[in-house]
Amino acid sequence: PDEERDFLVILEELKKEKMRQLIIGEEKRWDARGLDEIRPISCEVGILPRVHGSGLFTRGGTQSLVVATLGTSADEQRINGLQREEISKRFMFHYNFPPFSTGETRFLRGPGRREIGHGFLAERALLPILPPEEAFPYTIRLVSDILESNGSSSMASVCAGSLCLMDAGVPISEPIAGIGIGLIKEGDKTVILTDIQGLEDRLGDMDFKVAGTRTGITAVQLDIKISGVSLEILKEALQKAKRGRNFILEEMEKTIKSPRDQLSRHAPHIAILSIPQDKIGNIIGPGGKVIKGIIKETGAEVEIDDVESKVTISSLDRESTKKAVDMIKQIIQDPKVGEVYLGKVKKVTDFGAFVEILPGREGLVHVSELSDQFVKNVSDVIKVGDEISVRLIDIDELGRLNLSKKKA
Incomplete structure (x- = not known):
């Protein structure tokens, strides 16, 4: 066992050395891509007919399926704050990373630190493009399931989330995309990589996740394995991220350009x-x-x-x-004197009948206001459940409604 472990460690070091030599010395990547080349992209929407929205985004060996659920304010997530105040969230993004996405087998447990962090990153990236509650009074939950993973699954989740929101008919301000930027640094020589895969993430020096629209950045996350990076490197990385985002957005817009006009028929x-x-x-x-x-x-x-x-x-x-x-x-609605209402008889007494003219609002039709003729027994003229037209003739100082059938 110890020899096998030592062998794997040495193999990993040789792989790291070879990969870095290829990139620094020959500007070649492990999968033969150019330094700024993005892996093949495919997009689909509406692939799950029963949900409120769905989006599938594939970039190379990384694939994310995002599903949208729309609910009411009762479905908002309630969070107890540090000072016992209650905080509610109307937008939630949950990220799942099942073991089969990397060809592994292990127990399916609750989300770990990595999954929670990736979910928060994607949530923060998508939040700025969502409509205000006044314009779209829905609670929105997105769930990303990573079906295969070879780097930048969180940014694939952002892209799939944008597709999913548009498929669900959520009126987002503009589409959004995300990309991972990498770095190989040897001495004074640095090479910045666009759209890093898993090997370049693991054996490289930087994983710089950038999400945004054509007009700006909505979320970033920087992971580095060296002491630091200069502002020049960051500027170049952001420029490459912008070009990469725009390219990805163009690919996404070949599938869907804007939110659908109507919500799913299954949505509330x-x-x-x-x-x-x-x-x-x-x-x-x-x-x-x-x-x-x-x-x-x-x-x-x-x-x-x-x-x-x-x-x-x-x-x-x-x-x-x-x-x-x-x-x-x-x-x-406030009852208006002089208006005629179609009401329902709720109760009959010796002196008249009580008629509901508006939900929860009843008035009295006195026996003298039932007919132009003399009425001996109210029940001979009117019965409980009858619908009759009545006119509101007066509202007394106690707010009681006086109605007339003969003047309607």
């Missing part, structure tokens, strides 16, 4: 209403009666934020969302 439909603070109680109703009724009748989810005075309605069915929105608009 969300509507947000701003409501007066004093109307929140009307929407909830006594013991939650009104809001439960809306949810039961429409099948939509209704969330109330009494701090920001807004109501979020969501459903997988567009018509259900619209129906719930219409019901809530009726609830917060």
